[in-house]
Amino acid sequence: MSSKNTTKYKKDNKQSRTIKSRKRWSVFEKLQIVEESKNSALTTSAVARKYNIGPNQLYLWRRLEKEGKLKAFKAGERVVPAFAVKRLETRNHELKQLIEKKNKEIDDLKRKVTGKTIISELEQYPHIKMILKYNLFR
Numbered sequence: 682m683s684s685k686n687t688t689k690y691k692k693d694n695k696q697s698r699t700i701k702s703r704k705r706w707s708v709f710e711k712l713q714i715v716e717e718s719k720n721s722a723l724t725t726s727a728v729a730r731k732y733n734i735g736p737n738q739l740y741l742w743r744r745l746e747k748e749g750k751l752k753a754f755k756a757g758e759r760v761v762p763a764f765a766v767k768r769l770e771t772r773n774h775e776l777k778q779l780i781e782k783k784n785k786e787i788d789d790l791k792r793k794v795t796g797k798t799i800i801s802e803l804e805q806y807p808h809i810k811m812i813l814k815y816n817l818f819r
Contacts, residue, residue, distance in 0.1 A: 714739065
């Protein structure tokens with residue numbers, strides 16, 4: 682877990698400079714550092730110095746871990762952004778309302794089919810009148 686990532690490059694073939702690049706900590710590494718800062722006898726600042734990170738960064742990781750926002754996921758597990766979850770929840774709610782509306786329409790149509798209004802309208806057709814007369818409808 683060394684945080685010293687350096688890159689050397691030459692400029693105009695005369696100068697050689699060393700550039701310190703940012704260390705990208707994995708979630709697993711962050712969780713290990715957070716646990717060490719909580720459970721060791723060292724202060725949070727001392728743990729931060731040990732890993733060459735700023736104390737504010739370590740405090741941020743600790744807060745994220747406490748809020749449950751710093752989690753390691755298994756390999757191959759899909760992670761969905763929060764905005765996508767919100768969008769899907771909204772769409773799910775809309776679809777549930779639509780299903781409820783359609784179920785009410787179905788119930789209304791069932792009532793009409795089994796009610797007298799539809800049967801009386803159908804009696805104008807001779808073949809249906811015969812079906813109704815001999816109770817072949819049910």
